[in-house]
Amino acid sequence: MLRRSISCAVAALVACATLPGAAVAADGFTLKGEPKIAMIYFGPKNDGGWTQAFDEARLKVEAAIGKKIQFVENVPEDASAIKPAAERFISRGANIVIGTAFGYSDAFKELAAKYPDVAFLNGSGTTNGANLESFYGRTYESQYLCGMAAGAASKSGKLGFVAANPFGVVNWTVNAFALGAQKMNPNATVNVIYTGAWNDPVKERAAAMALIDQGADVIGQHVDSPTPQIVAQERGVYGTGHHRDLRQFAPKATLCSSVWVWDKFLTPELKKIMAGGWKPAQYGAFIAMKDGGTDIAGFGAGVPKDKAALINAERDALLKGKQIYAGPLKDREGKERVAAGAVLSDADLWKMDWYVKGVVTQK
Known part of the structure; x- marks a missing residue:
């Protein structure tokens, strides 16, 4: 999933929703010369999760725009590694550079200032500017649908969830x-x-x-590896995946997966850049399912057909604009978090540090 330095994560996530980026020129950004695209991957392209989802999208984007995209793997969240990787591509003529990590944010901001004729995009980043746009998907939409699948398959009503860190993007x-x-x-x-x-x-x-062991008969996840699904299959319970369709690793267990469909965002965005007059979103692109953020893959045999139909109906509603965090909504302590008729703001989503009724958290 997202790559972050844990100590600064919460502050940065709030900032990405509330702080303005650099002003965008009135006539937008236009490339000089023929478009040449490069991608910088945080991890290996076959990691089974976050990076592999980007690599699979790269192939689809190449087919859609008719251009090859260069890439490099295993570039850590360290400016001393990020900048040389980007500058090698730029020295070879790349004028569109796509990053894939939160920890690239500051380095990409510096690179965008240094190379104003290069367009920069960064998945899960927080910095934006005249030639820089960060982007991320509203993963809570697809995870809501996976939760429906989990609730449909569970016999006990006791679900488990393996999560990385208690940050807003995980809590949502x-x-x-x-x-x-x-x-x-x-x-x-x-x-x-x-x-x-x-x-x-x-x-x-x-x-x-x-x-x-505590009684969960379905295991959800928001971590990078398919391990929770593999364990679910080994133990004879069900699970729901994250990043990619994890039936690849646990076909008997995985009911549904929240999957990235980056090509659905990157293809039209790259076409905008190549057409000229590109205007990056001031606060970055926070992509809904209908615009190519995430989607679901499934359903496993544990989801009855009538329940799958209900899930697909909810998916259609989300595509038409349904809001998951619409009021009235209280947290597990009974405090009102979203009033009737209101919808939770993006800023409040990014800094979400509370849980709904029925969620039990432990380290």
Whole structure:
């Protein structure tokens, strides 16, 4: 998923929703010369999750725009690695550079200032400007649908969730998963264990095992590896995946996955850049399902056909503008978080530090 330095994550996530980027020229940004695109991957292209989703999107984008996209793998969230990687591509003629990590944000901002004739995009970034746009998807939409699948398949109503860190972007998936499950079973509960890491299969295995031992018969996740799904299959329970269709790793267990469909955003965005007059979103692109953020892949055999039809009906409603965090909505302590007739703001989504009724959190 997102790549972050944990110590600065919450402040940065709030900032990305509330602080303005550099002013965009009135006539927009226009490339000089033939478009040449490069991508910088945080991890290996076959990691099974976050980076692989970008690599699979790259192939689809290439086919859609008729251009090859260069890429480099395993570039960590360190300016001493990010800047040389980008500048090597720029020295070879690249004039569109796409990053794939939160931790690239500051380096990309500096690069955008240094190379004003190059367009920069950054997945899960927080910095924006005249030639720089960060983008991320509203993952709570697809996780809500996966929660519905989990609630439909669960016999006990006790669900587990393996999560990375208690940041807004994770908490909104946990809450949405719970709300989706409760749409199918109003008494459903979600026990959450945070591993403290985006990709740590050892901790993910331990967390999934503990949740199953506590009675969970469906395991959701917001971590990078498919380990929770693999454990679910080993233990004979169900699960829901994140990033990609994790039936690839656990075909018997995985009911549904929240999947990135980056090509649906990147293809039209790159076409805008190549056409000239591109105007990056001032606060970055926060992409809804209807615009190519995330979607779902499924359904596994554990979801009855009539329940799958209900989930697809909710998906259609989301595509038409339904809001998951619409009021009235209270947290698990009974405090009103969204008033009747209101919708939770983007700024409040990014800094979400509360949980809905039925969510039980533990380290």
